[in-house]
Amino acid sequence: MKITDAKVIVCSPGRNFVTLKITTEDGIYGLGDATLNGRELSVASYLSDHVVPLLIGRDARRIEDIWQYFYKGAYWRRGPVTMSAIAAVDVALWDIQAKSLNTPLYQLLGGRSREAVLVYGHASGEDVEKTLGSFGHFVSLGYKAIRAQCGIPGLSSTYGIGHGGAVYEPAEKGLPPENQWSTEHYMRFIPQLFAALRKEFGPEIHMLHDAHHKLTPIEAGRVGKDLEPHRLFWMEDPTPAELQEGFRIIRHHTTTPIAVGEVFNSIFDCQHLIQEQLVDYIRTTVVHAGGITHLRKIANLAELYQVRTGCHGATDLSPVCMGAALHFDLSVHNFGVQEYMPHTAETDKVFPHAYSFKDGFMHPGDRPGIGVDIDEKLAAQYPYERAYLPVNRKLDGTLHSW
Ligand code: CS2
Ligand code: MG
Numbered sequence: 259m260k261i262t263d264a265k266v267i268v269c270s271p272g273r274n275f276v277t278l279k280i281t282t283e284d285g286i287y288g289l290g291d292a293t294l295n296g297r298e299l300s301v302a303s304y305l306s307d308h309v310v311p312l313l314i315g316r317d318a319r320r321i322e323d324i325w326q327y328f329y330k331g332a333y334w335r336r337g338p339v340t341m342s343a344i345a346a347v348d349v350a351l352w353d354i355q356a357k358s359l360n361t362p363l364y365q366l367l368g369g370r371s372r373e374a375v376l377v378y379g380h381a382s383g384e385d386v387e388k389t390l391g392s393f394g395h396f397v398s399l400g401y402k403a404i405r406a407q408c409g410i411p412g413l414s415s416t417y418g419i420g421h422g423g424a425v426y427e428p429a430e431k432g433l434p435p436e437n438q439w440s441t442e443h444y445m446r447f448i449p450q451l452f453a454a455l456r457k458e459f460g461p462e463i464h465m466l467h468d469a470h471h472k473l474t475p476i477e478a479g480r481v482g483k484d485l486e487p488h489r490l491f492w493m494e495d496p497t498p499a500e501l502q503e504g505f506r507i508i509r510h511h512t513t514t515p516i517a518v519g520e521v522f523n524s525i526f527d528c529q530h531l532i533q534e535q536l537v538d539y540i541r542t543t544v545v546h547a548g549g550i551t552h553l554r555k556i557a558n559l560a561e562l563y564q565v566r567t568g569c570h571g572a573t574d575l576s577p578v579c580m581g582a583a584l585h586f587d588l589s590v591h592n593f594g595v596q597e598y599m600p601h602t603a604e605t606d607k608v609f610p611h612a613y614s615f616k617d618g619f620m621h622p623g624d625r626p627g628i629g630v631d632i633d634e635k636l637a638a639q640y641p642y643e644r645a646y647l648p649v650n651r652k653l654d655g656t657l658h659s660w
Contacts, residue, residue: 259282259319261313263280267637269608270643271604275298275576276305277289277292277346277578277637278305278347280318289349290347290353290549290578291345292305292343293545294339295428295647304339304340312331318354324348325344341523341546346549348548348550349628352549353582364589367554368589369589370588373619375620376619377596378595378598379401379599380425381395382406382407382419389408389455390455393458394458397463402618404464404465405465405494408451410443411447414438416438416439417468428647429645432645435648437650441473441652444472449484449488465489470660472497472658473496475506475508478507482516485512495518499522502527502528502531505531505536517538517539518537519541519547522541522542532556538566545575566594566595567590571597571598573599573605577605577609577613578628581612582628584622588622598620607633611631612630613629
């Protein structure tokens with residue numbers, strides 16, 4: 259099954275996406291998401307200028323060999339750009355393989371391990387009252403797991419807050435907006451938020467929170483301990499995770515479950531976190547961690563150490579990634595939860611898909627392949643517009659993790 263064509267489609271239906279489309283001599287095509295929020299064109303060029311010329315003529319069924327060819331053959335290994343490009347190739351080849359066998363992808367990954375995929379939604383608000391209202395809205399939609407992010411009193415801006423009821427979309431057109439940060443304000447406030455949420459919504463519903471890389475390990479230990487009475491499902495990205503051993507300090511101080519990994523792009527980024535059981539959920543994604551092929555290897559390592567998956571699923575991961583992730587989630591044994599931020603209607607029109615949401619769970623559908631397509635004509639009506647993720651500064655102006 260020879261590859262005869264491969265092309266990169268960059269479009270911006272509400273936000274920027276990069277999609278790889280690989281076509282074989284049989285006319286079967288597969289799609290892979292290659293979107294890297296705020297640095298999209300670097301992956302588009304890596305694919306068009308360096309990967310596509312090496313794909314033509316290869317046997318599309320040799321998924322593992324092609325993965326190794328682009329990983330080891332590039333000499334320069336790992337990193338978000340390289341691994342997002344490899345991921346796009348990988349998912350497109352899995353899509354082709356499953357289509358050629360007229361079966362949904364999950365059937366090639368070991369079949370269903372569960373009836374449907376538990377997902378979590380994003381509640382947010384500028385203050386506690388608005389966050390309670392947003393949280394209640396997600397409860398009314400049937401979500402069993404909901405993340406809560408809230409404006410921090412005394413700070414003009416912070417991560418994760420949708421404005422005016424709009425879906426939170428972090429990348430903004432133009433130059434990077436600068437957010438304000440104060441760890442002290444945050445640490446004083448967050449326990450109050452979850453006390454109010456538990457008081458309003460009771461002990462059953464899964465509550466999640468994203469600290470988004472902003473604390474030191476000991477500060478994260480303190481916040482985790484303060485949140486223990488509210489029994490979170492997880493506290494995410496408590497501290498920047500380049501220093502994997504830093505998580506030993508957090509583990510030493512709190513039983514609040516820890517999730518990390520959306521910025522990871524290989525098994526080596528999380529090997530020690532998993533093997534020392536310093537985390538409870540690994541958030542690596544199909545699009546940024548080398549595709550289905552590599553994500554399965556991370557999940558298999560995690561299974562040995564009772565770490566569960568919790569794939570990243572923000573709106574900057576395209577419906578192509580979402581579709582592939584749901585096939586993975588339906589099948590992987592040590593599944594935990596899947597993040598689900600619904601895309602805009604204009605995005606969904608460009609990327610028609612079979613996956614669906616019902617009562618807090620999702621299913622990838624049973625269409626052959628990953629069950630996601632791209633309307634290239636419509637995509638062409640949404641040209642790329644440069645956009646950046648915000649930058650964060652402490653109140654004294656010091657640059658801080660966003
Ligand atoms: C967040 C994301 O969904 C999450 O957990 O961390 O919103 C993240 O900020 C964006 O995906 C970055 O592009
Ligand atoms: Mg996150």
